[in-house]
Amino acid sequence: MxxxxxxxxxxxxxGMRALDVNGRxxxxxxWGEEWFGLYDRCxxxxxxxxxxxxxxxxxxxxxxxxxxxxxxxxxSCGWHGWQFYARTGRSTWDEGCRVPSYRVEVRDGRVMLDxxxxxxxxxxx
Amino acid sequence: xxxxxxxxxxxxHSWKSEDWIIDHLxxxxxxxxxxxxxxxxxxAAPGTHWPHLHGVNKRLDGYPADGSPxxxxxxxxxxxxxxxxxxxxxxxxxxxxxxxxxxxxxxAIELCRAINDWNIEYWLGMGDPRLYSAIxxxxxxxxxxxxxxxxxxxxxxxxxxxxxVYSGLGKPFGDPAYDPIYAAAAEVGLPIALHVGGELTCGxxxxxxxxxxxxxxxxxxxxxxxxxxxxxSLITHGTFEKFPSLKLMLIEVGVAWIPWLMFxxxxxxxxxxxxxxxxxxxxxxxxxxxxxxxxxxxEFPEQPKRLIELLxxxxxxxxxxxxxxxxxxxxxxxxxxxxxRFPRAWWPKLFWDNAAWVYGFPRLDTAGRAG
Ligand code: FES
Numbered sequence: 001m002x003x004x005x006x007x008x009x010x011x012x013x014x015g016m017r018a019l020d021v022n023g024r025x026x027x028x029x030x031w032g033e034e035w036f037g038l039y040d041r042c043x044x045x046x047x048x049x050x051x052x053x054x055x056x057x058x059x060x061x062x063x064x065x066x067x068x069x070x071x072x073x074x075x076s077c078g079w080h081g082w083q084f085y086a087r088t089g090r091s092t093w094d095e096g097c098r099v100p101s102y103r104v105e106v107r108d109g110r111v112m113l114d115x116x117x118x119x120x121x122x123x124x125x
Numbered sequence: 126x127x128x129x130x131x132x133x134x135x136x137x138h139s140w141k142s143e144d145w146i147i148d149h150l151x152x153x154x155x156x157x158x159x160x161x162x163x164x165x166x167x168x169a170a171p172g173t174h175w176p177h178l179h180g181v182n183k184r185l186d187g188y189p190a191d192g193s194p195x196x197x198x199x200x201x202x203x204x205x206x207x208x209x210x211x212x213x214x215x216x217x218x219x220x221x222x223x224x225x226x227x228x229x230x231x232x233a234i235e236l237c238r239a240i241n242d243w244n245i246e247y248w249l250g251m252g253d254p255r256l257y258s259a260i261x262x263x264x265x266x267x268x269x270x271x272x273x274x275x276x277x278x279x280x281x282x283x284x285x286x287x288x289x290v291y292s293g294l295g296k297p298f299g300d301p302a303y304d305p306i307y308a309a310a311a312e313v314g315l316p317i318a319l320h321v322g323g324e325l326t327c328g329x330x331x332x333x334x335x336x337x338x339x340x341x342x343x344x345x346x347x348x349x350x351x352x353x354x355x356x357x358s359l360i361t362h363g364t365f366e367k368f369p370s371l372k373l374m375l376i377e378v379g380v381a382w383i384p385w386l387m388f389x390x391x392x393x394x395x396x397x398x399x400x401x402x403x404x405x406x407x408x409x410x411x412x413x414x415x416x417x418x419x420x421x422x423x424e425f426p427e428q429p430k431r432l433i434e435l436l437x438x439x440x441x442x443x444x445x446x447x448x449x450x451x452x453x454x455x456x457x458x459x460x461x462x463x464x465x466r467f468p469r470a471w472w473p474k475l476f477w478d479n480a481a482w483v484y485g486f487p488r489l490d491t492a493g494r495a496g
Binding site for chain 1: 178179184185186455456457458459461462
């Protein structure tokens with residue numbers, strides 16, 4: 001179910017914003033022309049991901065050499081700095097650890113987040 | 126999830142502007158502090174700095190909306206820490222109290238006085254019964270530190286501890302040169318809180334044995350080195366024999382080292398006690414009787430039970446551990462998360478009773494309420 005979460009031009013070109021979508025805290029990430037949605041709760045100790053920073057993802061280029069991958073933005077939690085790929089919600093270092101992620105698209109200048117139907121049900125209950 | 130009241134022995138608070146402290150200096154030192162014409166002289170020692178992931182040692186949402194320093198705003202602290210986590214007693218312990226490390230020893234004395242006065246007036250004057258705080262002392266001049274303890278302690282009932290962060294004399298804290306501080310603390314009935322950080326951040330060159338770390342990860346993993354040395358020094362110098370009522374809270378050194386260090390001390394004590402004949406009991410007995418340890422930054426092995434198994438190697442460990450958050454630093458711990466890693470049966474002691482013993486607060490009543 002697509003939910004309109006605002007005007008695309010109102011979002012910073014490279015950044016994120018925490019929003020309330022049907023009663024759930026969601027982080028909306030914009031990385032140039034790409035848009036991503038993540039659940040706004042860090043799987044580590046529950047910190048608000050949306051209070052962290054978005055940056056180009058790290059890429060190991062061998063021992064002692066770290067590169068960045070401009071195509072893979074990561075969200076760095078504002079508490080202890082755990083990092084998650086904005087695209088998938090996966091942790092940058094632990095395959096088994098991830099934040100729920102949601103599809104986001106822009107239609108006619110509006111940002112639409114694909115919210116699971118269960119959110120609406122939870123809200124109605 | 127633990128839902129009872131919590132004592133948090135490690136809450137970092139601050140001033141919104143350094144002018145607040147400078148205004149509390151005596152006229153001569155106020156002039157000194159502002160004499161640079163532009164800005165003012167630093168109110169802390171020049172730091173040794175390992176870069177933080179986000180450029181600051183704070184959680185990023187900890188900054189008040191008005192742009193003032195993290196920990197400086199009561200409303201923010203109330204909203205993020207005191208109210209949601211049921212913190213019934215927060216021990217405010219500055220950020221992190223390295224101000225006595227300023228190079229001018231006389232200025233350090235005056236600075237501690239000004240900070241303590243401001244703290245009583247501003248934070249303790251807030252009237253929130255949950256707020257308690259530390260006394261900051263100039264450790265390079267132990268006699269002056271003792272005078273400051275005696276001056277300030279009677280002024281407010283919510284001064285809960287004497288905070289030692291920076292070993293001003295460059296000696297471990299058990300050195301008899303520091304005894305005036307312990308004598309004064311014992312006299313006014315306050316515990317000593319030993320918080321990690323002075324050696325690490327005051328540019329002392331004593332940050333860690335083996336040489337300076339090359340990254341924050343490397344540094345952070347061994348950051349407890351100086352504090353553990355201070356603990357060993359206090360025990361082997363007989364500080365607790367000299368001041369039998371003295372209690373010590375170790376802050377921000379984690380907990381997994383306890384069995385290792387106590388086993389080591391106990392094993393070597395019978396052989397080497399010749400040098401410490403005044404230490405009448407096994408070091409671990411002194412430790413059990415006088416010392417409590419806060420959990421943060423808690424070790425979190427993949428399987429939580431591994432930490433418990435390790436800790437239980439040291440008998441009575443559940444009587445020694447005290448939860449703390451370290452709000453609002455970047456590596457703070459969250460109560461529900463920490464609680465989930467420890468046995469439920471330990472919770473009342475972990476979150477309240479053990480720290481209550483240190484600070485002289487009543488224990489939880491039978492219904493788990495704060496007295
Ligand atoms: S809560 Fe997000 S990194 Fe710890």
